[in-house]
Amino acid sequence: MNWVRGHSLGSGSFATVYLAKHPEDSVTFPQLTAVKSSNLHDSYSLQNEKQILDRLGSSPHVIKCFGQDKTVENDEEYYNIFLEYASGGTLSDQLEKHGGKLPDNLVRRYTRSVVEGLKYIHKKGFVHCDLKLPNILVFENGNIKISDFGLAKETGVEQGEKWQPRGTPMIMSPEAVNDSVYESSADIWALGCAVVEMITGEPAAWNESDMLMLTIRIGVGEELPKIPEELSQEGKDFLEKCFIKDPLRRWTADMLFKHPFISDVETVSVVNELVDELPLSSPSPKTYFNMLIVFLLLVRHCLLFQMNGVNKK
Structure with missing residues (x-):
C-alpha cells in the first residue's frame, strides 16, 4: 500500500x-x-x-x-x-484550549453527540469500555466522534480474564470494580465522568492516588462522584441518572437522549447561529427584510421541533 x-x-x-x-x-x-x-x-x-x-x-x-x-x-x-483524521484533536485538547473548562453550550452539544454515539454503539450490540475525553475526537466542522475501540467488547460476551480490569480505573463503574461486569451501563457511568470533567476541568471520580482505596471508594458504600455545584439543575439531574450505583436502574443512552439537559440542544444551536447572523448596525429596509426572514425561519424550526416532540410521544 x-x-x-x-x-x-x-x-x-x-x-x-x-x-x-x-x-x-x-x-x-x-x-x-x-x-x-x-x-x-x-x-x-x-x-x-x-x-x-x-x-x-x-x-x-x-x-x-x-x-x-x-x-x-x-x-x-x-x-x-x-x-479519519480529526483536525480539532480530542475533547481533552479542547478543554485545554478553553482554559480548563468548557462553556455550558458546548458541554450540552458535545454530550448530546456522545449520547447519540452510545445509542448507536449499544444498539449494534457493543460496549465501548473506555469512554473518556482523550477518546472523543473533534473535527474541523465542530462535530465529534467516539474513537479508540481497542478495549470494546460485544454485549453479553466475556473477554479476557474474569478479574482483569478493562479501561481507565478513574472512570470505572461500581459493577466493573466489584464484579468485572462491563456492559452498556458502564459506558453511561463513564459518560457522567466525562461531563463532569468538561464542566470542571477535573476528573469526576475521587482524587485518590492509591488504586486499592480508589476501587474501594467506587465499589463499596453509597459514595458517588461529586456533581458540580455550578451546573444547572437539568445538568445535575442528568448526572444523577448517570451515577446510579445499581446498573439495572441507571438510565440508558436512549433515555438520556430525551433528557432536557440535551434534548433541546439542536434548537438552541440553530437559534444562536441565526442570531449571530443579525446585523449590529442600524437597520435598513433591506435589514428589516432579512430580520423578518430570520424570524420566520425561527418560527418554522420551533414548529417542526414541536411536531417532532409530539410524534415521539
Missing part, C-alpha cells in the same frame, strides 16, 4: 497515532488520515478495534476506519489501521 507516515499525533497504552498521507488519486483513502500503529506481536487490541469498527459500520458519531496494513520499519513488523 502506498502511503507516507507523518508526525505523531499522540500515543496510548496499546498504539501510537500518526498523520498519514495518501496519493491524491486514491479511491479508498482521503489524502490525509490518521494511522494507528502497533508492533505486530502486541497488536491484539488494535486488531480488535478494526474488527469492531467494521462490524459497527457507518455512524456520524463513531470514527470511520478506512482499512488496515502491515509494514516493516527498522526491522520490526507493524500492524496499522487507517482512521
Whole structure:
C-alpha cells in the first residue's frame, strides 16, 4: 500500500497515532488520515478495534476506519489501521484550549453527540469500555466522534480474564470494580465522568492516588462522584441518572437522549447561529427584510421541533 507516515499525533497504552498521507488519486483513502500503529506481536487490541469498527459500520458519531496494513520499519513488523483524521484533536485538547473548562453550550452539544454515539454503539450490540475525553475526537466542522475501540467488547460476551480490569480505573463503574461486569451501563457511568470533567476541568471520580482505596471508594458504600455545584439543575439531574450505583436502574443512552439537559440542544444551536447572523448596525429596509426572514425561519424550526416532540410521544 502506498502511503507516507507523518508526525505523531499522540500515543496510548496499546498504539501510537500518526498523520498519514495518501496519493491524491486514491479511491479508498482521503489524502490525509490518521494511522494507528502497533508492533505486530502486541497488536491484539488494535486488531480488535478494526474488527469492531467494521462490524459497527457507518455512524456520524463513531470514527470511520478506512482499512488496515502491515509494514516493516527498522526491522520490526507493524500492524496499522487507517482512521479519519480529526483536525480539532480530542475533547481533552479542547478543554485545554478553553482554559480548563468548557462553556455550558458546548458541554450540552458535545454530550448530546456522545449520547447519540452510545445509542448507536449499544444498539449494534457493543460496549465501548473506555469512554473518556482523550477518546472523543473533534473535527474541523465542530462535530465529534467516539474513537479508540481497542478495549470494546460485544454485549453479553466475556473477554479476557474474569478479574482483569478493562479501561481507565478513574472512570470505572461500581459493577466493573466489584464484579468485572462491563456492559452498556458502564459506558453511561463513564459518560457522567466525562461531563463532569468538561464542566470542571477535573476528573469526576475521587482524587485518590492509591488504586486499592480508589476501587474501594467506587465499589463499596453509597459514595458517588461529586456533581458540580455550578451546573444547572437539568445538568445535575442528568448526572444523577448517570451515577446510579445499581446498573439495572441507571438510565440508558436512549433515555438520556430525551433528557432536557440535551434534548433541546439542536434548537438552541440553530437559534444562536441565526442570531449571530443579525446585523449590529442600524437597520435598513433591506435589514428589516432579512430580520423578518430570520424570524420566520425561527418560527418554522420551533414548529417542526414541536411536531417532532409530539410524534415521539
